[in-house]
Amino acid sequence: xxxxxxxxxxxxxxxxxxxxxxxxxxxxxxxxxxxxxxxxxxxxxxxxxxxxxxxxxxxxxxxxxxxxxxxxxxxxxxxxxxxxxxxxxxxxxxxxxxxxxxxxxxxxxxxxxx
Amino acid sequence: xxxxxxxxxxxxxxxxxxxxxxxxxxxxxxxxxxxxxxxxxxxxxxxxxxxxxxxxxxxxxxxxxxxxxxxxxxxxxxxxxxxxxxxxxxxxxxxxxxxxxxxxxxxxxxxxxx
Numbered sequence: 001x002x003x004x005x006x007x008x009x010x011x012x013x014x015x016x017x018x019x020x021x022x023x024x025x026x027x028x029x030x031x032x033x034x035x036x037x038x039x040x041x042x043x044x045x046x047x048x049x050x051x052x053x054x055x056x057x058x059x060x061x062x063x064x065x066x067x068x069x070x071x072x073x074x075x076x077x078x079x080x081x082x083x084x085x086x087x088x089x090x091x092x093x094x095x096x097x098x099x100x101x102x103x104x105x106x107x108x109x110x111x112x113x114x
Numbered sequence: 115x116x117x118x119x120x121x122x123x124x125x126x127x128x129x130x131x132x133x134x135x136x137x138x139x140x141x142x143x144x145x146x147x148x149x150x151x152x153x154x155x156x157x158x159x160x161x162x163x164x165x166x167x168x169x170x171x172x173x174x175x176x177x178x179x180x181x182x183x184x185x186x187x188x189x190x191x192x193x194x195x196x197x198x199x200x201x202x203x204x205x206x207x208x209x210x211x212x213x214x215x216x217x218x219x220x221x222x223x224x225x226x227x228x
Contacts, residue, residue: 031216033216033217035219041221041222042118042120042204042219042220042221042222043204043206043219044219045216045217045218045219048216088157100145100147100162100169100170100208101147101159101162101170101172102147102149102157102159102206102217103159104156104157105156106156107156
């Protein structure tokens with residue numbers, strides 16, 4: 001549960017789809033989260049997926065989970081300039097004494113060009 | 115419904131001083147966690163409290179401490195500040211123990227040590 005990997009940068013044109021990828025290591029994770037951070041702000045929970053699900057859709061957001069490959073992705077449809085931010089993938093530690101701790105990736109800086 | 119409130123938003127301290135940061139969770143939330151965010155290390159877990167008890171502690175020196183009050187408000191304290199303690203400190207609250215229902219983050223306290 002300590003090694004969550006994300007690519008650091010993604011640039012897309014306004015109106016296109018964005019796909020942000022993440023790999024995690026803790027096979028016992030039950031919840032996986034996507035957070036958004038805008039400049040000078042805290043973390044905003046965008047969506048989450050439970051590990052017994054393959055996909056979750058929430059308006060413009062689609063989360064895909066490949067549990068076999070420990071791969072999580074966030075797709076943003078019709079990306080807007082207001083979506084420019086840093087996106088963090090996080091998994092919850094489900095082990096014993098460290099239960100509940102969140103492990104975050106380094107974040108993907110999404111830049112949307114008009 | 116008010117979100118997670120962190121005070122102060124910005125703080126400048128001198129090396130060797132101590133600092134106390136405050137976090138008021140969402141009403142009804144009993145679990146509070148603290149994270150440190152720096153450009154070099156990313157988001158790192160500090161500690162988690164539930165019903166005034168520390169449930170979880172990250173790998174930080176003993177200069178970092180915290181507590182939770184009976185109204186679920188939490189404070190963290192850093193003594194003998196070092197330049198490397200400059201960071202954004204984020205507090206998160208959850209309705210249940212160990213964040214099993216997701217965490218809502220505050221906007222953070224940006225601490226600068228000079």
